[in-house]
Amino acid sequence: MILVTGGTGFVGSAVLARLAEDGVTPVRAAVRSAGSHIPPGIDKIVVGALAHNTDWRAALTGVSALVHCAARVHAMDDSAANPxxxxxxxNVQGMLALAEQAAAAGVRRFVFVSFIKVNGEMTAADKPFTADDAPAPVDAYGVSKMExxxxxxxxxSRSGMQVVIVRPPLVYGKGVKANFAALMHWLARGTLPLGAIHNRRSLVALDNLVxxxxxxxxxxxxxxxTFLVSDGQDPSTTELLQRMGRPARLIPVPAACLTFGASLLGKRAVAQRLCGSLQVDIDKTRRLLGWIPPLTPDQGLQKAAKGTVRETCV
Structure with a gap:
């Protein structure tokens, strides 16, 4: 039995769909509420919130492998008094309570979906993060994932449960929200001053991550x-937008001017994400697992655009 947490989320739902497509059985989804929708043929069990006192015993019965996708996710406009x-x-107390119960229940393997923010926020050009770099998280979300x-x-080390950690960078695909969806929306609706950005950004298509x-x-x-994952190419922001099919809507404004202007508007962090570099080295992932991303970046972007632009513009 494979248990997937966060079964209604962006990544978790895609993992369930892939397991169902592959004919893997049995598979169980842990969800917050009885009304949660999951693919046909998947066992559903309601566990409520991911907390330190959540009782996972029923969900863990008969489970040999667990894929943990549930989390409190990063948000640019987080309003919590103490993020x-x-x-x-x-992400720490709730997840570790689950992991302790999983080990006690005899779960053999625990696959944890972490995030590249454990490595840090930015890289120098052509000096990508590696899976074995010392962690250097900057924000609260990255710190929680590191812990x-x-x-x-x-x-x-004390229980013998097999742990595997996967750190993706920005994930895109059909139904994506947040920053990537905003980029696609802006590009579909108007002209952007992003035609002269020469950074390098690693991304991963949802299908490749799954x-x-x-x-x-x-x-x-x-x-x-611990494995890093990407599409295997690191386009600039400008190249990424051009691949989305609207190059005529990109005005070549220098990155320094964009960053300065964004700082005046209180949006420096947004400009840094658009203009800065964040590359990951997936050589270890390829070498140890013989893994090759099944989708090219162009294929991934085409799949994302078919679902995301439609959903964003209605």
Whole structure:
């Protein structure tokens, strides 16, 4: 039995769909409420919120592998009075309570979907993050993911449960929200001053991330490892937008001017994400697992555009 948490989320729902498509059985989805929709043929169990006192015993019965996608996610406009404590409450305390119960229930493998913010926020051009770099999170979300990873590794060492950690960068695909959806919306509706950005950004198509997660559930060389994942190419923001099919709507404004103007408007962080570099090195992932991204970036963007632009513009 494979248990997937966060089964109604962006990544979790895609993992369930992939397992159903592959004919993997049995599969169980842990969800917050009885009204949650999951693919046909998937067992559903309601566990409520991800908290330190959540009882996972029923969900863990008969489970041999667990894919943990549930989390309190990062948001640019987080309104919590103490964001770090809120992230820790769910992403650290809630997750580790689940992991402890999983180990006690005899779960053999725990695949944890972390995030590249554990490595840091930005990279110098052509100096990508690697899976074995020392963690250097900057914001509360990244700190919570780092602490969750540390807790999992400690649990693995004393319990024998096999832990695998996957750190994706920005994930895009059909139904994506947040920053990527906003970019696609802006490009569809108007002209952007992003025609002269020469950074390097690693991204990962949802299908590519899910393929790696499923690989990590099964592969013997994944045990005890941390893997970075991407599409295998690092386009600039300008190249990314051009691949979306609207190059005529990009005005070549220098990145320094954009950053300065955004700072005056209190949007410096947004400009840094658009103009700065964040590259990941997936050589370890390729080498240990023999993994190759099944979708090219162009294929991934085409799939994302078919669902996202339609949903954004209605």
């Amino acid at each position: 770090l404590e809120e992230f820790r409450r769910v 969750a990873e540390q807790g999992l590794r400690a649990l693995a 393929d790696l997660i499923v690989t990590c559930v099964r592969h013997p060389q994944a045990v005890g490892q």
